[in-house]
Structure formats: C-alpha cells, structure tokens
Amino acid sequence: MGVQRRPDFDCWFLEFYPEALRLATRILGNATGGEDLAAEAFSRALSRWEQVQRLEYRDAWLLRVVTNLAIDQLRRNPPATSPPYRPDQTEQTDERLAVLAALRKLPRQQRQAVVLRYFGEFSVAEVASVLEVSAGTVKTHLRRGLAGLRADPALIGEEGQR
Amino acid sequence: VRTSLSAPGDRTPAEVLDEVYRRAGRRRARRRSAAILAATLVIGAAVPITALSLAAHTPPRVVVPTGPKVAGGLPVWTPPRKPARAAPAVFVDGDNYGGIGVWSMKTGTLIRTLSQTNVGPDQQPVLSADRRTVYFAQPEGDCASVIRSVPITGASAPVTVISVPRMLALEPSPSPDGRELAWVGVTCHGKRLTARLYITNLASGARTSLGLFSGELSDDGIAWSPDGRQLAVEDAKTIAVLDLDRAAPFNHALHLPLGPGCAASDPAFLPGSGLLAINETCLSVESTVSSSRALAVSSATGRPVALIAAAPKGASFVALSVDRSGQHILLGVVSSADQGTGSYAAEVIHGKLVTIGIAPSAEEW
Numbered sequence: 001m002g003v004q005r006r007p008d009f010d011c012w013f014l015e016f017y018p019e020a021l022r023l024a025t026r027i028l029g030n031a032t033g034g035e036d037l038a039a040e041a042f043s044r045a046l047s048r049w050e051q052v053q054r055l056e057y058r059d060a061w062l063l064r065v066v067t068n069l070a071i072d073q074l075r076r077n078p079p080a081t082s083p084p085y086r087p088d089q090t091e092q093t094d095e096r097l098a099v100l101a102a103l104r105k106l107p108r109q110q111r112q113a114v115v116l117r118y119f120g121e122f123s124v125a126e127v128a129s130v131l132e133v134s135a136g137t138v139k140t141h142l143r144r145g146l147a148g149l150r151a152d153p154a155l156i157g158e159e160g161q162r
Numbered sequence: 163v164r165t166s167l168s169a170p171g172d173r174t175p176a177e178v179l180d181e182v183y184r185r186a187g188r189r190r191a192r193r194r195s196a197a198i199l200a201a202t203l204v205i206g207a208a209v210p211i212t213a214l215s216l217a218a219h220t221p222p223r224v225v226v227p228t229g230p231k232v233a234g235g236l237p238v239w240t241p242p243r244k245p246a247r248a249a250p251a252v253f254v255d256g257d258n259y260g261g262i263g264v265w266s267m268k269t270g271t272l273i274r275t276l277s278q279t280n281v282g283p284d285q286q287p288v289l290s291a292d293r294r295t296v297y298f299a300q301p302e303g304d305c306a307s308v309i310r311s312v313p314i315t316g317a318s319a320p321v322t323v324i325s326v327p328r329m330l331a332l333e334p335s336p337s338p339d340g341r342e343l344a345w346v347g348v349t350c351h352g353k354r355l356t357a358r359l360y361i362t363n364l365a366s367g368a369r370t371s372l373g374l375f376s377g378e379l380s381d382d383g384i385a386w387s388p389d390g391r392q393l394a395v396e397d398a399k400t401i402a403v404l405d406l407d408r409a410a411p412f413n414h415a416l417h418l419p420l421g422p423g424c425a426a427s428d429p430a431f432l433p434g435s436g437l438l439a440i441n442e443t444c445l446s447v448e449s450t451v452s453s454s455r456a457l458a459v460s461s462a463t464g465r466p467v468a469l470i471a472a473a474p475k476g477a478s479f480v481a482l483s484v485d486r487s488g489q490h491i492l493l494g495v496v497s498s499a500d501q502g503t504g505s506y507a508a509e510v511i512h513g514k515l516v517t518i519g520i521a522p523s524a525e526e527w
Binding site for chain 1: 178181186285301332378399425427
C-alpha cells in the first residue's frame with residue numbers, strides 16, 4: 001500500500017535531509033545508523049504531512065524527532081565495543097554509554113538541549129531554534145542538565161575510576 | 163530520481179527518499195487496519211447493524227455526531243433548501259494505486275481509474291464545472307510536475323495541459339466556464355521554494371502571473387467564485403480573495419479570527435450566499451491537531467458565520483469541496499492520532515459527518 005508522492009515533501013526532503021542526517025550521524029556516531037534514523041524521522045513527517053507541512057517551524061520539529069529517535073535508539077541498542085580492540089574507542093564508548101544512561105534521567109527538554117549541544121554540536125542559538133525556545137532558556141536547560149549529569153552516580157563512578 | 167547531494171551513508175538521498183515513502187506506506191497500512199477495526203467497534207456499540215463488512219472497499223455508512231447545534235457562538239450551517247438537489251453521484255480522488263480515480267458516493271468504492279502514475283503518484287485531482295473533465299498534477303522527477311486532463315468517462319488517455327521545464331505545476335483549478343485554469347507553479351532553488359499563482363488560457367496557452375503564492379501546496383488551495391470573477395486562495399495561514407475584474411488583480415486577505423497555531427485552508431465558495439467554506443486547523447504545542455473545523459465565513463471579511471462540521475477527536479479535515487448547488491459539502495478527513503494516517507471521505511448532512519468510504523484524502527466534486 002503506497003503513499004501518494006508529494007512533490008512539496010520531496011523538495012523539503014532533498015533540501016533538509018543533509019542537515020537531519022548530519023545531526024543523526026553525530027548523535028549515533030555512525031553514518032549508516034544516521035541514515036536509517038533520518039529516514040525514519042522523515043517517514044513520520046510524511047505519514048502526517050497534512051499537519052506537518054503547516055507547521056511554522058517544521059525543520060525544528062523534524063530535528064526534535066531525530067533527536068528523540070536517536071536517544072531512544074541509543075537506549076535500545078547501545079553502541080557495541082566491536083573488534084578489532086582499540087583501547088581509545090572502548091573508553092570512548094564506555095563513556096558515551098555512561099552519559100547516555102545519565103541522560104535518560106534528565107527531563108526531556110534538558111535531555112534534548114544537552115544532546116543537541118554536545119552530541120549534535122549545535123550552537124546555543126541553533127538549539128534554541130530547534131527547541132523553539134529562547135537562547136536564555138537553552139542555557140538554563142544546559143546548565144541544569146549538566147548539573148544533573150555531574151551529580152549522576154554513574155558518571156561520578158566513571159570519573160573516579162580514571 | 164537522482165540528486166547531486168552527497169551523503170555520508172551508503173545510499174543517495176533519492177534512495178533514502180524512496181525508503182521514506184516505503185516506511186510511510188507501511189505505517190499507513192498498519193494505521194488503516196487499526197482504523198477499520200476501531201470504526202467497527204464504535205459502530206457495533208452505537209447502532210444496530212444488519213450487515214457489516216470488514217473489507218476496506220465496502221465501508222459501512224457511519225454517522226458521527228459533531229456536537230451541539232450551537233458551537234462557540236456559531237450556528238450550525240444549513241444549506242439552501244430549495245430547490246433541493248441531489249448530491250453528485252461520484253467524486254474524484256487518488257485511486258490508491260498511484261493514479262486518479264472516480265469514486266461512488268453511494269458505495270464509497272472506486273469505480274474506475276483514469277490515469278497511470280508516471281514517476282510518482284498522480285495527485286490533486288479536480289473536476290471541471292461541467293463535471294466532464296478531471297485535471298490533476300503528475301510528478302515528472304525532481305521538482306518537476308505537469309498538469310494533465312482526462313475525461314471523467316475515461317474514454318481517452320490523459321493529455322498534458324500545463325508543462326513548464328524545471329517547475330512543479332500544482333493545484334489545478336478550472337474556471338467555471340472551463341476556458342481558464344488557475345494553478346501554482348513552484349520552482350526549487352537552493353533551500354527555498356518559490357511558488358507563483360498563474361492563470362492559463364486553455365485555448366491559447368497564454369499564461370498570466372497573479373503574484374506569489376504562500377499557501378501550503380496541498381490540495382484545494384485555489385477556488386473560483388461561481389461567476390468566475392474572484393479567486394479564493396490560501397495565503398500563508400489565512401485565505402485571500404483576488405478580484406479578477408481589475409486590471410491588476412486586487413488581493414485582500416481575509417481577517418479570519420484565527421487563534422495561535424491555527425491556519426485556514428481549502429477555500430470553496432458557497433454559491434449564492436456570499437460565503438466561503440474553509441477548513442480551520444489548530445495545532446497544539448506538541449504539533450498534534452487540537453481542533454479541526456469546517457466553517458462558513460464571509461467572503462468579504464472572513465468573519466465566521468456558521469459551523470459546517472467539527473472533526474472527530476484525533477482527526478482533521480484536509481480537503482473540502484462544495485457542489486454547484488451549494489447544498490452539499492464533501493470533506494476529506496485524516497485521522498492523525500499517533501504517527502499514522504487513515505483517511506476517508508465524508509459528506510456533511512445536517513451538521514453531521516456521514517462517512518462515504520475509506521479513500522485517499524483529495525476528494526473533489
């Protein structure tokens with residue numbers, strides 16, 4: 001059962017896909033997974049295109065979907081420490097897993113802000129645009145989010161072992 | 163469909179785009195199955211059913227109450243009563259197989275297919291005022307589409323009536339006398355789309371630009387007045403009316419009292435009343451539909467004068483068509499709950515939605 005091809009959706013996809021892919025790849029840490037995740041986000045947009053196309057900030061909406069899907073995916077399928085064994089990579093992966101575990105405990109907007117800022121490498125202004133809040137609010141989310149991460153026992157333990 | 167965009171993964175953006183459509187199709191199929199089951203359960207609880215079929219092509223006729231007679235200070239719209247005219251027997255829509263189809267109002271089923279898809283499904287079908295010709299948009303690749311016409315009888319193959327290189331020709335809307343076609347031409351350049359509203363003389367091919375178009379490029383963005391002297395078009399979040407009698411078409415946006423997050427779309431003139439029928443859709447902060455209503459508004463001011471129908475919870479109106487008598491209104495309804503879509507056609511009868519059948523969401527009389 002197909003979905004009607006929508007030229008306006010296609011144009012939006014072709015112009016915005018690279019940015020969604022970039023964000024997904026940065027959060028997941030691999031391009032192939034990023035591609036799959038970006039496709040999933042766009043397919044959700046297409047499934048409700050009649051509504052999404054009317055959104056004033058639909059680009060931001062899509063990036064939020066990408067962010068949330070990426071967080072969910074990392075929670076379900078954490079990146080494996082795959083052979084060949086590389087100590088640096090293993091250490092980075094462990095650290096990443098610990099951060100992700102701690103992120104799950106943060107409120108949603110703090111989690112989104114931290115992921116976009118530090119995993120997606122977005123500027124504060126860009127995060128503000130994606131979350132549709134002011135830069136000041138983003139800074140507040142980041143400050144509280146980072147404070148929450150610093151206070152997380154798992155991360156304290158990670159640091160303590162080094 | 164190939165593009166020059168580079169991607170760090172294994173697939174090109176065009177291949178990912180195909181995957182996006184496949185996933186959306188699977189999601190839609192799941193949603194549709196769930197919608198049929200849900201409708202069956204509701205009907206079973208509400209009314210005695212003598213014969214009920216679960217098959218998608220033989221949906222039951224369902225009456226969905228749309229609320230009290232007076233909603234938000236607005237009376238419920240009542241059609242002009244005399245002389246009473248029967249509703250059109252058929253409507254046009256997608257055929258669920260990528261082409262354009264003719265559907266029965268009585269049974270809600272596809273009667274015949276009028277076109278075969280090209281590179282992407284045909285879309286935005288609309289009937290001429292004499293109900294003999296169907297116009298539709300047919301994709302032709304990256305940011306290109308043509309407008310074609312075909313007899314509603316299917317007696318001959320579709321022919322191209324609008325084709326401009328590297329332009330999306332969308333939203334065909336034939337004038338009441340059948341001599342002109344209003345449409346939207348979209349050019350894709352860089353990160354922006356530029357959409358212009360055009361009128362083409364179908365005999366000479368002469369094209370006139372009426373300026374930029376800021377509607378949503380979905381179905382039903384343009385409507386002719388019955389006398390052919392005005393166009394109602396989607397204009398950002400509201401509706402604008404263009405007076406075509408003037409040397410330079412005069413455009414005035416209606417001052418619809420839209421709330422935050424609300425937009426008006428799908429204008430259609432209600433003949434002999436000085437009113438427009440529109441759909442008003444409001445989104446919540448979470449970008450889900452919080453309310454969707456069909457309203458009758460003044461074509462001069464935009465002031466709402468009556469509630470035509472309110473969409474059931476979790477659904478929204480995405481298409482609106484008025485027959486020539488102004489007595490019958492056809493709505494395309496999409497269930498927007500969760501991430502999926504289930505769409506159906508419904509007629510407004512005495513302020514209530516009467517389901518005609520499960521169909522794509524571009525219904526037109």
